[in-house]
Amino acid sequence: MVFPHAGGAAAAYRSLAGALAAGGPDTFVMQYPQRADRLAHPAPDTVEELAAQLFDAGDWDRVGPLRLFGHCMGAVIAFEFARVGERRGVPVAQLWVSASQAPCTIAGSPRLPTADTEVIATMVDLGGTDPRLLADEEFVELLVRAVRADYQAFNRYACGEDVRIRADIHTIGGRSDHRVSEDMLRRWQIHTDGAFTLSLFDGGHFYINDHIDAVAELVNAA
Structure with a gap:
């Protein structure tokens, strides 16, 4: 199961889902x-309400031990x-964390912007969005709407260092990621x-x- 980034739609992860499914079990991308x-x-x-809604949307106990991937x-x-x-008694075998700070660090981090111009600037800074799409006013309007909703939920999130899951946690990141460092990825270890593991x-x-x-191969080999 794949969980997109803030503002991200399921379609953006179609290629990853296909690569995961080609070498492993069926893969679902959350919308x-x-x-x-x-x-x-x-x-x-x-965030907690969103996660609960997504869980309630499927009969996950029929899928078997879950493997989750979130960017x-x-x-x-x-x-x-x-x-x-x-x-709820549904086994989760693995959580794959991609380019994300640990839950326990979020409450103490600077709040994410929600004003239109700041949201767009953040999207440009992060990359991952085709610059040609950012020239489309209708697309930008929809993108800002989605990102703002996600950022508002994220800004309300807090999690203690003592909160853990039984599932294994595997972190992955980019060596030159200026937003999420290797040390930030390592902080996830206290939550399992x-x-x-950590891979770069x-x-x-x-x-x-x-x-x-390569990412799909790494996930499927675990």
């Missing part, structure tokens, strides 16, 4: 409210999804009672776009 076919769906107030904010949503699953690829925050097959 958050306020985008694509869920444009009219109201945005949850919190950036998607990793935190996946972490909360795993907590819901473990509380299972195994922990060449590239920045959206390193994954250049290493889809």
Whole structure:
């Protein structure tokens, strides 16, 4: 199961989902409210509420031990999804964290911007969005709407250092990511009672776009 980044739609992870499914079990990509076919769906107030809604949308106990993959904010949503699953008796085997700070560090971090111009500037800084799309006013309007909803939920999030899941946590990042460093990825280790690994690829925050097959191979080999 793949959890997109803030503002990201499921379609952006179609290639990764296909690569994961080619070498492993069926792969589902989550679609958050306020985008694509869920444009009219109201945005949850919190990350925890979003994770619970996503969990309630499927019969995950029929899928078998779950393997979750989240990029950036998607990793935190996946972490909360795993907590819901473990509380409800649905086994979660692995959480794959891509380019994300640890849950316990979020409350103490600077708040994410929600003003239009600041949201756009952040998207440009992070990369991962085709510059040609940023010249499309209609696309930018929809993107800002989705990102703002996600950022508002993220800004309300808090998690203690003592909160852990039983699932193994595997972190992945880009060596030149100026937003999420190797040390930030390592902080995830305190959130698992299972195994922990860290892997780095060449590239920045959206390193994954250049290493889809390699990332899928790493995940499927675990």
